[in-house]
Amino acid sequence: MNKNPLNKGILTENAIGIGTVTAEMVEVRARELAAIAGRVPSQPSEVDYEQAKRELTGGPDMDIQEAVLESIPESERWDPVRGSTGRHTPESFGEDEDSEGWSESAQLVEEGIKEAEHDQMLQAAQAAEKKDEREQ
DSSP, rough: OOOOGGGSSSOOTTTTOOOOOOHHHHHHHHHHHHHTTTTTSSSSSHHHHHHHHHHHHHHOOHHHHHHHHHSSOOGGSOOOOOTTTOOOOOHHHHHHOOEEEEEEEEHHHHHHHHHHHHHHHHHHHHHHHHHHHHHH
């Protein structure tokens, strides 16, 4: 059975389906991310490109919990009992839930919120850039 594709990347932008992600789309998003971060939009960094590609294609984002675990030295991480092989229990999700337990509607709402936040940050960065140009 095919998993729910809703959490696999951006589906729409400003209520218009984006279709296949192209290199130009990644370039535009990387420039937006550079502008939001206060850097020169015409010179996005490699990190901007990577984040843009992740956002558009649904690549794995490192969540806060994973980031915290990665920051802890391996010697201080949880050490299972030696010799214990453990066991794997299959995850069971509802028909309309993703791997994190989010329903389709919750996923769409979250995607809309993220896109709105991105648009607001981009507009603020562009307004600040215009203000700086006028002051010079």
